[in-house]
Amino acid sequence: MNAEKPSVCPLDCPDTCSLSVTVADDQVIKVHGSKVNPITHGAVCAKVANNYPDFVHGENRLRYPLKRVGKKGDGRYERISWQEALDTIHARVSAIIAQHGAEAVLPLNYAGPHGMLAGDSMSLRFFYRLGASLLERNPLCGGIRSAAYSGTYGNAPGTPLQQVSLAKLIIVWGNNATACNLHLMRQINAAKRNGARLVVVDPRRVKVAEQSQLYLAVRPGTDVVLAWALAVELEKLGGFDREFIAQHVQGAESYMALARAYPPERAAEICGVPLEDIRTLARWYQEASPAVIAWGNGLERNQNGGSGLRAIAALPALAGKFGVAGGGIVGGAGHAFPKTGDRLTRADFAPSKARTLNIIDVGGLLLDDQLAPPLKALFIYNHNPLIVHPDQNRLRKGLAREDLFSVGIEVAMTDSMHYADIILPACTHFEHADIYSAYGQQFLQRAEAVIPPVGESLPNTEIFRRLAARFGFKDAAFRESDSELMDQALNAEDPRMGGMRPSQLPLNQALRMEFGGEEPVLFKNVVPRTPSGKIELESSTLRARYDAALPSFRPVQSGFPLALITPASDQRITSTFGGLAASDGTPLLEMNPADADARRLSDGAIVKVWNELGQVFLKLHVSAAVRPGVVSSDKGAWLRTSTNGQTVSALAPSHKADLAFGACYNDARVEVAAH
Secondary structure, eight states: OOEEEEEEOOSSSSSOOEEEEEEETTEEEEEEEOSSSTTTTTOOOHHHHHHHHHHHHSTTBOOSOEEEOSOTTSOOEEEOOHHHHHHHHHHHHHHHHHHHOGGGEEEEEOOSOOOHHHHSSHHHHHHHHHTOOEEEOGGGTTHHHHHHHHHHHBSOOOOOGGGGGGOSEEEEESOOHHHHOHHHHHHHHHHHHTTOEEEEEOSBOOGGGGGOSEEEOOOTTOHHHHHHHHHHHHHHTTOOOHHHHHHHEESHHHHHHHHTTSOHHHHHHHHTOOHHHHHHHHHHHHHOSSEEEEEOSSTTOSTTHHHHHHHHHHHHHHHTOOSSTTOEEOOOGGGGSOBOTHHHHTGGGSOTTOOEEEGGGHHHHHTOTTOSSOOOEEEEESOOHHHHSSSHHHHHHHHTOTTOEEEEEESBOOTGGGGOSEEEEBOOGGGSOEEEOOSSSOEEEEEOOSSOOSTTOBOHHHHHHHHHHHTTOOOGGGSOOHHHHHHHHBOTTSGGGTTOOGGGOOTTOOEEOOBTTBOOOBTTTBOOBSTTSSEESSOHHHHHHHSOSSOOOOOOOOSOOEEEEOOOOSSOBTTBTTTSGGGOSOOEEEEOHHHHHHTTOOTTOEEEEEETTEEEEEEEEEOTTBOTTEEEOOSOOOGGGSTTSOOGGGGOOOOOOSSTTOOOGGGOEEEEEEO
16 A cells, blocks of 8 residues: 655755655655645656656665675675674774874765755764864865855855745846756746746856846856946946945945956956846846845856855845845855754864865875875765766776775765775665755755665664774764754754754644744844854955955966856756666757857767866757857766766866865866767
């Protein structure tokens, strides 16, 4: 008999949908949306609806502990017991620590599941107590945006997603909403029914742009210039709220001194957009109230990324678009939740002087003979680094080192797992309890397991409890249950919790984060949490951390003529679901007709895309959806989708952005030719 059970989607997406799962005989039969979360309102993306049953129960699922019996990268393994796996890990890691010290061990993880327990709770306790090198994860994705937002507004929540429906002007900037922020579209459509205008800024004519009244096809990496020009035009139009600026904004004049060097006439040339479109957008923005900006997660992935975000975030400050529901900027959702941070992860266990390594540098560090101590052991979990890191080929060489002991903790046999010495099978979120905040909306949710663990898989929390026990860690913190971890993840005494313990949050309720009994509205019931208490266009925090008090602009210098952007796919969520049959085909490369004609390339041809870092063979799709000078191919495809075992990540550079030492995927410059 089928049963319907509530759950939550934990994947790396801002929406964090509530789910209803059809279960029969301990099998996930169907996944669809539920209305528990009013933001997601019963709808889920096709990726989740179509792929989850195969992801949980398909042939690529890891069910038992494995040990490598072939060459690294071959993917040849044999089944072993949990005891043998734990004993082997303990023996190998202990020997490495005895010879090189604990910092020779590195956790290599990112954000596969966004549950607060599965993401990093017991795992960080283990690595802190072990004394391993620390990993700065955020530079890979999201770190630039977090730094830009917090440097400008502090840890204050921005406009809730549901308030977009109240706006009279919506600017969707670098946000492929239909592919990776689906429930923004519901809010946009509601606003449009009430007469709102929609503007889209993106190098690629994404689907949401087809519904817009104005589309600006900006060149990758020039968003800061466009935002500066809009500020200059607003000032010219008398669109600055001088009283608001005087009372609530720090550094406006210093900021405008930079911006005035990029008036609309100059910006139009640099950004590749019509001059009149810049002027029109500035005028619409001046006239509209409420006006809201909904930025995406990709526009920052270039060396000017932090500056672009800060310049965009400056617009509502200069124009005084705050203080009203539906105005401002959709950002900082993670700051709406009463998280406890170190209480959950127990950072007090970490050595006071443990080194911290940037996740982007791991490929190079694995090959660095001068690194002291060298990296000799990796624990890869919640992550598929071979597919998602920049400079893929260098990372592959590092993972292939025979003297590197690698432990993989995974749900599926990914390309990265083929380089692990020991693989530990992890549960999907359908097989354990967790609690879910979000980074795109402001509702807290909890879920229980809907099926038992598949095979001998275990939740991340239990895997690290067992590792801690095998390493002899006696602290009571390593024996705490998942319910206890939930209660430590959030402050139950905070008014936002409504008097409920996190572990007791009802499964049929999504708890709205409120401030004084209302949704947050900046400068009504929440204020900037910056050192000055103001919106900081000239940031003291960013000056101290990155020597970047103000935004800047640096053009990319390259001998390759085409900018390669790698947006989110409508088939995968980053690389999740990449191992399923639906994602096995050769990925497309979108190219403007003018660029295709110049290279005598025809639609449907297999082409070689290359630069100094690598090459990948893709199927060409000639389309006016991408502007001239730009090519686009969706991220997250697995190695088997290209005949030479390289994907677009092989073409991404490893230099750093202006904030958070972040990744610069969209600074990739390439050439394309017939294969």
